[in-house]
Structure formats: C-alpha cells, structure tokens
Amino acid sequence: MTWCGDGALKVARHHTSDMAKDRRMGVLMIVENLPVPFVRRAWQECCALRDAGCRVSVISPKGPGCEASYERIEDIDVYRHRVFEAAGTLGYFLEYGWAMAAWLWLSLKAYARRPFKILHAWNPPDLIFLVAWFYRLFGVRFIFDHLDLSPELYLAKFSRKDFFYRLVCLAERLSFKTAAVSLATNQSFREIAIERGGKSPDRVFIVRVSPVPQKMRRAGTFPELKEGKPLLVVYLGVMGPQDGVDIFIEAVEYLVKTKRRTDTQFALIGGGTEQPRLKQMANEKGLGPAVKFTGRLPFEDVARYLSTADVGAAPDPLNDMNDRSTMGKILEYMCYEIPVVLFELTEGRRSADNSALYAKPNDPVDFAEKINQLLDSESLRRELGARGRRRIEEVFNWEIDRAQLLRAYEVALSSRD
Secondary structure: OOOOOHHHHHHHHHHHHHHHOOOOOEEEEEOOOOOOOOOHHHHHHHHHHHHOOOEEEEEEEOEOOEOOOEEEEOOEEEEEEOOOOOOOHHHHHHHHHHHHHHHHHHHHHHHHHOOOOEEEEEOOOOOOHHHHHHHHHHOOEEEEEEOOOHHHHHHHHHOOOOHHHHHHHHHHHHHHHHOOEEEEOOHHHHHHHHHOOOOOHHHEEEOOOOOOOOOOOOOOOOHHHHOOOOEEEEEEOOOOOOOOHHHHHHHHHHHHHHOOOOOEEEEEEOOOOOHHHHHHHHHHOOOOOOEEEEEOOOHHHHHHHHHHOOEEEEOOOOOHHHHHOOOHHHHHHHHOOOOEEEEOOHHHHHHHHHHEEEEOOOOHHHHHHHHHHHHOOHHHHHHHHHHHHHHHHHOOOHHHHHHHHHHHHHHHHHOOO
C-alpha cells in the first residue's frame, strides 16, 4: 500500500493555497453509477476540490430524491440525466449510448456556465474517455477515476470472453491512455493501472473509498428496525449479478431453517437489477417474515440501520474482480462498530483485517456459520466492532486521501500529455 505521512498533509495544504489563487479553475466530474450527492466518495472529492478553490460541476444519473435536472448544492453545480438499468449485453450498449449523449450535452451546458480545465470521470463504463477526447480541443486534461475492473466485471456477469469482452478491454486501455493521471482505490487497482494500463507509477495515485468517521458513528439504537426480534443482520449495497446477494439469501435460509434462528431479522438495504429476482428467491424459500428489502434509503435512514445492526454481511464471491476490489460496505460497517462476515478476499482482508470473520470462498453454509458464531456471542461482536472502529480512525483517513487527490490534480495540470 502506498501511504502518505505528515508531509503529504503539508502538500495538501500547499496545493489548497495554490488552487485558491485561481478561482476560475474549473472541474467537471462525471459519475454514472449512482446519483450525486448520494455517492459518498464522489461528493467527498467534489467538496475537497471546491475547498481547494476549484469551481466544481458534476454530472450524474437521476434517482430517488435526486430528480432535479439541475441544482446547485453547496456551491457545486449538479447536472442529472435520466437512466435505465440494463439487462443483457445489448441492453448495456443502449444504456451507455443514451448516457454518452447525455454526458456530452450536459458537459456542454456545464462548460458554458463554468469552463473547466479538468474532466474527472469515474467508471464504469470505461467510455467517458470519448468525451475527454472532444475536450482535448479546449486543452482540458482527463483524470480517470478507476473504480471498477470492467473486464473482470463483464466476466462476472456474462462468463465469456467474446467480442464485447474485447471491446470492454479496449475501452479500459484507451481510458488509461487518454488520462493524464489515474486514480486507484487500492493497491491492487494501482498495480493494474501500471501493469495492464501502461501508466507510469508517478501518474497513478491511490484515493481510497475512505469514510468520514466524525460523521459516521453509532448514534443510539432503533429497536423497531429489528421487527420485534433481538438481533439484526444487515446487507448494504448494490444487488447485481456479481454481488453475491443470492449467496447471502442461501445463508439466511440455512440460519432460519437449519440453525432455527427465529431471533434474527435480516435487512437488505439498496437496489439493483437483481433485486426483483432476489425478492422472489427469498419468498420461494419461505423467508418472507425474516427478510426485509428496504430499497435505496437516504443517508439518515441507512445510519439508523447501521447504528442498530449486530452483524454486517459482505457476501461478495471470490472472483478476479471482487478479490481486487475494496468494498465500501465493509468500511461503513467498521465505522458503525459492526462486526463483518465476508469471504476470504485479498482487498477485503486488507480492509477489515482482524475486525471480521472470513468464510470459505463462495460457501453459503460456512458464511452462515460465521454469522451464527457472531450472533451467539455478544462479547465477540463487541470486540470485532471495536477493532473495526479503531482501524477506521487510525488507518482509513480521508485527509490522507484528500492530499493524494490534490497532488494528482497538480500532476494532471502540469502534464504535457
């Protein structure tokens, strides 16, 4: 892991001062996966850049609570477009074709209002480099925020290396090639940017999915969320084919039917293309009374669930993508002193370390047994929860990542690419 010390924080303060001298320095960020400001890491980055003196605009999809096509939030211009969630290869091309037209149109509107020198784009998809190519005509530099491993994601969803897989690989390579600098969420992603993306090591910066512990902590409990039961297990996150929520439901079935756990409520927080199928799966298994799908919730309601939860589930199965990815839900569980159960994954262990129990990869029964072990021991839950909170406060520090972000911007602005 690449770490920054006190020197990096001094660098961050230095860059903040430099950027503040040019209030006209504009930044456009494009986020495709969820609506802003609900995407915590994106909003952290936007606010850090604003505080550094940049004029920040951001494009994202619409979503519940974020239906406005334009609004200014805390001096950040937010543009939103309609989106639909695709199923199947053709559906993804239609989805992203529509999104690309929206990115170009809204970026032109943003540029007219606040001209920008940096276009900062998240993935997936790895297609926003096409918009960046257009803005190179205006001297705009491209920062590729590498959040997902798109080739591995494609394999996790479709299990084939076909023509479309090769297109996904090409888009990733071109994204790295177009970018003045690349941001990585962890050491594994940094290695991929250097080895597979061909980026120079001094052009790749680790900016993690770091929580803000001052704002994310247990604040009492809300017993009504347990539906009259003494214990609560939560899953927080997207429900797609690669997220392992079906494995979690199989684990719940084992806990309810084999271990006879009638004392536990299971809450699944979030949405995604798989949610209807997962609801049907839970009903067919007779788990209806024990399992609640809440859908996507505002931050305040998510905080209520996490303040009340006894165990946090991270059932992401072992594959090339998940093994190298940092799961934000694990860090959020740790913030709220929730012990975590996950499969043995490289970056998962780097995140949770000794604040979690690790199940055999992709084994729903062993996953359930680890949850059961925690449900049976309040002292173990408290011990692991306290370790997780300490790790958040001592290791995962947004100020360090903020320093890396601002350093990346300086390198991008000084680049001759």
